[in-house]
């Protein structure tokens with residue numbers, strides 16, 4: 380079972396939910412947490428995992444042999460990401476914009492382009508007691524998160540394991556890369572106008588991917604009830620509410636997972652998992668799926 384934990388914006392409590400859900404389940408089930416928030420992975424702060432290994436993540440970027448190049452401009456025309464440009468008798472490449480698709484190399488009429496490997500990040504794996512852990516780290520200054528996320532997901536152990544994916548914030552390509560293939564996406568938000576706006580965008584993305592979703596409403600008591608109204612209108616279940624509580628904020632600021640600091644909260648996360656499992660089960664039996 381693959382459960383992704385996403386939010387339309389950072390700072391809504393996504394990490395709190397992902398780590399506490401994973402820790403709650405790991406006492407009785409095989410669970411793996413994948414931190415795909417590769418620009419700023421911070422699940423490790425709460426889990427303090429033992430890292431057992433790491434591997435570089437690289438993509439292939441073009442290298443132009445100007446001795447063979449006729450400056451025809453084909454490579455710049457085919458690059459959808461503006462990662463090459465031909466200016467007079469110069470070919471410029473911008474490796475940080477390159478997605479490594481290989482189109483320029485394949486289509487260069489003079490075979491003047493070869494590909495070279497370029498490291499953009501690293502994937503690390505290990506465990507925190509019984510909980511399996513994998514995280515990706517995008518190198519400083521790099522923009523290409525999806526290949527690092529793909530690599531993290533390659534380490535998912537799908538045999539009898541609940542996989543929890545901590546998704547990057549937002550609704551862009553890295554988010555899509557992280558949540559695709561999930562059985563359910565939990566959307567963590569807060570009851571404020573910003574929370575509602577970002578939730579609506581996140582719901583749109585998840586629905587386009589055909590993935591079931593449910594909401595975790597964090598910091599209840601801080602704003603209004605517009606998020607609840609929206610969820611009701613859209614038939615999106617609110618699967619867990621977390622109150623606005625100074626103790627929770629204190630634990631978070633000290634890098635302590637919610638279920639570690641308030642053990643009684645474990646039952647709420649186990650109930651959350653039961654609701655998720657029910658939705659996934661119902662959906663798997665639904666003919667409209």
Ligand code: SF4
Pocket residue numbers: 443447448449450451452453454455465470486487488489490491492
């Ligand atoms: S497609 Fe090949 S020959 Fe044409 S400008 Fe690019 S590198 Fe040069």
Ligand code: SF4
Pocket residue numbers: 439440441457458459460461462463476477478479480481482483484
């Ligand atoms: S490999 Fe793809 S993304 Fe990179 S420069 Fe060539 S065409 Fe553009």
